[in-house]
Amino acid sequence: MSAVSTHEESGHGTAHLSRNLGLWAIVALGLGYMTPTVIFDTFGIVSDETNGVVPSAYVLALVAMTFTAISYGRMTRIFPSAGSAYTYTSNTMSPKLGFLIGWSSLLDYLLLPLVNALIIRSYMEAFFPDVPPWIWVSVYVVAITAMCLFSMSNTSRVNGLLVVFEVVLIAVFIVLAWRALAKGDGNGTIFSTQPAWHADVSLGHVITGATLVCFSFIGFDAITMYTEEAKDPSTVPKAIVLALLIGGAIFFVAAWFTQSLFPTIEDFSADSLENSALPEIAFLVGGTLFKILLTSAAFAATAASSLASHASVSRLLYVMGRNGTGLIGKTFGAVHPTFRTPANAVLFVGIVSLGAIPFNLDFVAALINFGALMAFSFVNLTVVAHFAVKRKEIGTPMAIFRNVVLPLIGVAFTIVLWWNLSRESFNYGVIWFLIGVLVLLWITRLFRRSMNINMGDGH
Template sequence: MDHGAASPVSSPSPGAGRNLSRLTRRKPVERLVAESGHGEGGLLRRSLGVWQLTAISIGATLGTGIFVVLGEAVPEAGPAVTVSFVLAGLTALFSALSYAELAGTIPVSGSSYTYTYATMGELLGWVIGWCLILEYGVSVAAVAVGWGEYLNELLDGTVGATIPAALSAPPGDGGIVNLPALLVVLLAMALLLGGARESARANAAMVAVKIGALLMFCAVAATGVRAGNYTPFAPLGVAGINAAAATLFFSYIGFDAASTAGEEARNPRRDLPRAIVLSLVIVTVLYCLVAAVAVGALPWQDFTGTEAALAGIMEEVTGRAFWSVLLALGAVVAIASVVLAVLYGQTRILFSMSRDGLIPRVFSRVHPRTGTPRAGTLIVAAFCGTLAAVVPLGRLADATSIGTLFAFALVNVSVVVLRRTHPRAPRGFRVPLSPLLPALGLGFCVWTMAGLDAVTWTVFGLWLAGGLAVYFSYGIRHSRLNEPGRPAAADEPAG
């Protein structure tokens, strides 16, 4: 053997270098903004103002924590569940500030997928997009399952009958198919197919109903508040507060939904940051108010983990079924708005990924009459409806939390990176004390992720592995950055 000959592995091949550069290529911010709205066959229509955008984020957020998982969090923290809500809200706030800056700088439909693509490259952008599919798609299914609980509560209080378990619970929970969960997903789909403006109006009306229902709960349940129910305040200590905060983080998922409307906002640079921050503030105040009244009206030991906890408190306090039925009616409307807003966000993220060529182009086809991605909406609704009909709620919520936390973590990093690469880019909002606050947002996300169980991490790892397989078999070859005349972002800062 000639030891003086060069080894075939002594230096990387040109092909390997090209493949690495393809994984890290970034999509220029200027091009992202220039392409905004363009789909296969048409434009998304800019028709949404700041209050409609705020309602989208509130619609995607408010409802899940209070109407669905409060009963699961109180046994973990006791009366200190209000502190858990604040802690979970702070975890979300730092990331919300980062979302606000990026939404005002890159006002397109892709949310954190697009932000990561522009700052850290195509591979990480794909990973975040894949996480968002988990976040939004599974959120729709999980919330739809909770909607069925309140529908049964409403039917029981009005007509004295409920949907049989075989048709209102998924396999594994004593049923065959969760028909109500499928129904609410199909209803949201029908509203979205009518157009962004029309669905935003329907969402705003439902948001008004849900806020009214929660304020009504506070007014009525406050008559049953007993000071003794607040002592001991933290019976399970700091560990219990932290455990409940991790559970309740699921209830804040959705504040970023306004960022998915970047191409349908009339004044995105100004209105998107306002909508994101304002929605989170409104939601946090309502969550803490309702939680404080709930644990004051009912001893924390009596919370059983049922998804219909608030309706039970109303009946316990008043001794009359009327109030619990009225609250159940508000919850049915409220949770339907979560499904609508989150399903909307999912279709817009897939729209952006499709326009970039990373998933099939069918998701970016815009209907000429309604200005919506009709085919993508139908496909997403079919997927989410099937998931809601056959998968139990608990594990869905955990899987959604870890995907969201991972996306939030990289959004906090993206703010810092974009400040360095595009320091003079127009911004509708700037995170104060950067990079300190983005670093805190990143730290909170990592800390909360660490508190999730091993099974959730395993599911997340399998999901990411599947996503990488899809990217390397399809996305990397079909990326629009492969096309002539479409260069990746340069490294120098933009002027």
């Protein structure tokens, strides 16, 4: 298929998303979404919850996410279309149920760019307290929106540069931590088993920590949103696994050295335990200069996450709009004929992101995670629905293991996360889901009207 093609079957125009993303560009978008520097931001909180075994929490979280990543990889091979859980559920179960899953996911994906804008606002307010916050939010959101609007290839390049910058700074931290450990600081050695397990730790501590850090891995699933812009759609499943494993390795290694250097949290300030520990960790490891550099890396990580999350949610809006009817469907389902991006969806996400002006981080954070868990659960279930129920590929023990056991293990891990979801996230998520039910009743005229499934690219 050519890099630029036309769409003859879409009801919303002829322009198509441009296929210009290679394997590593997609992997970088996933890593950008995951924000590797978050390990330092949340270290104080997670170390407190785990009694000092943060690396073990990341390992358990990685294992839990791997089962879901396998399901994402399998389903994107069957349905090489943007839309992720929405697309898979619509095609394997029901378009109406798919709409509800897509609607639930929208709450998370739509708010993540807003969260990043809030974080940038907090950074800039700390440096320039006399400047009105709305100026920083406006400038930042306009810049991110413009980049996502004009070119997906340029967006991926900038995202890639930001990801490389933050990973380099994490590598510098590891070198500085290694030198400090060699001098006898912290545990005095990187080869101690203390960061993984010790006498004061129970499995419950590790599970609690894993539920906290699991959400750091959210981003590998967003890779599926770029399926219609991949040069070769068959590389997307590989990109999902690579992003998850590379991100998991970065989290684990950084957590190991941080935990080795700071076996307890006694020396951390109250602010580091309640908010971000990154500035204090950076200062203790490398002084003022490194504090500035690692904070800059955190800024870059947030910008990379903004680009990746803004681009991915606009693709979800585009696919849902492409399958819809009326003015809303035509608006979101349109692709700009020159930029080859879902321009209206990109602009809408930018408008929502301006909510970072009046809202605060605590309130917005309470609204997210419900939709991601909904998506994770149903992607695993779609594997069962497609392979075990529809195709009836359960004739051998290996087929049963692949098509039933593995995805249900993924569901089981997701249930653990559901159980530990904050009350605010659950309540707000249910309210959003019920609003989606009302919208579904309206657009289907009380289920009397069918819903379309347009796979794009002629699928």
